[in-house]
Amino acid sequence: MSQPLIAPSILSADFASLGAEVRAITAAGADYIHVDVMDGHFVPNLTIGPAVVKALRPHTDRPFDVHLMISPVDPYLEAFAAAGADIITVQAEATTHLDRTLERIRTLGKKAGVALNPSTPESAVAYVLDRLDLVLVMTVNPGFGGQSFIPAMIPKIQALRAMIGRRPIQVEVDGGVNHETARLCVQAGAEVLVAGSAVFQGGAGRYQANIAALRG
Ligand code: DX5
Numbered sequence: 001m002s003q004p005l006i007a008p009s010i011l012s013a014d015f016a017s018l019g020a021e022v023r024a025i026t027a028a029g030a031d032y033i034h035v036d037v038m039d040g041h042f043v044p045n046l047t048i049g050p051a052v053v054k055a056l057r058p059h060t061d062r063p064f065d066v067h068l069m070i071s072p073v074d075p076y077l078e079a080f081a082a083a084g085a086d087i088i089t090v091q092a093e094a095t096t097h098l099d100r101t102l103e104r105i106r107t108l109g110k111k112a113g114v115a116l117n118p119s120t121p122e123s124a125v126a127y128v129l130d131r132l133d134l135v136l137v138m139t140v141n142p143g144f145g146g147q148s149f150i151p152a153m154i155p156k157i158q159a160l161r162a163m164i165g166r167r168p169i170q171v172e173v174d175g176g177v178n179h180e181t182a183r184l185c186v187q188a189g190a191e192v193l194v195a196g197s198a199v200f201q202g203g204a205g206r207y208q209a210n211i212a213a214l215r216g
């Protein structure tokens, strides 16, 4: 079993020092930088927008894995692409025309991802696999860091892995991922692990060890 990629979620970082935090997790071995964008409408929380993504862009060479928990999402795709997003992931539940949204992301030259809330079945992406570079399985209800992992999502990871087959689509998991649940996710077929509290706990001196523990 190959080692998973680790995508620290900066939602759990020190928001008063985001540039330094992005530099620190880059130095600690982060593969992607997971940026949680929340609008207070699709989810009951409000975080950052394209201006912050643009400000953070010079602080790392790692891909920005931008998770858009916003609705509507189409009006903002271009701004996040211009700000420096590399992967733009939309929630399947936040757009009426998912096929068109994904095509638009690729037209902007970015990798296209779809996030599935816990109650959304993997069949939601069955007819857009050819437009996808990543599927994000939410293992918590979106909106906050530090929540508990929902074990019922493990079969969804397995089903997605089977559905994807040999296509070049990454399966990413997000929410409540720690060194215990990480192993379950990788065994089920996940290749990219998003982790906020499990990476940022203990402060910058712990980031490298925390990331290594998730990689297993
Ligand atoms: C939740 C976000 C997650 C969250 C992960 O809506 O999408 O990325 O920040 O945080 P932890 O790893 O603490 O559950």
Ligand code: ZN
Residues within 6 Å of the ligand: 009, 034, 035, 036, 067, 174, 194
């Ligand atoms: Zn996220």
